[in-house]
Amino acid sequence: MKKHLTFHLARHTFATTITLMNGVPIESISKMLGHTKLSTTMIYEKVTQPKVAMDMAILQQKMNENE
Incomplete structure (x- = not known):
């Protein structure tokens, strides 16, 4: 893998791929992210x-x- 991993990239991946794409409502994601x-x-x-x-x-x- 040649992508530079950062905290921002991990947070974005969590918000989009892990939660949003698995049906978690955006309001819940907002709370999870603080x-x-x-x-x-x-x-x-x-x-x-x-x-x-x-x-x-x-x-x-x-x-x-x-x-």
């Missing part, structure tokens, strides 16, 4: 195609349960 403003956490939010697909699948499942 942010007082949600807008600060939004910097870490990185909406990717897999995340959008996952969210749509969850929505579809909820809609099917309500039928």
Whole structure:
């Protein structure tokens, strides 16, 4: 691996890959990171195609349960 690892990179990876991509709400991530403003956490939010697909699948499942 040729990437220089930093505290910032680790924090960003935690916020995006580990939590957000596993369905943790942005509000919870904000608390985990110790942010007082949600807008600060939004910097870490990185909406990717897999995340959008996952969210749509969850929505579809909820809609099917309500039928």
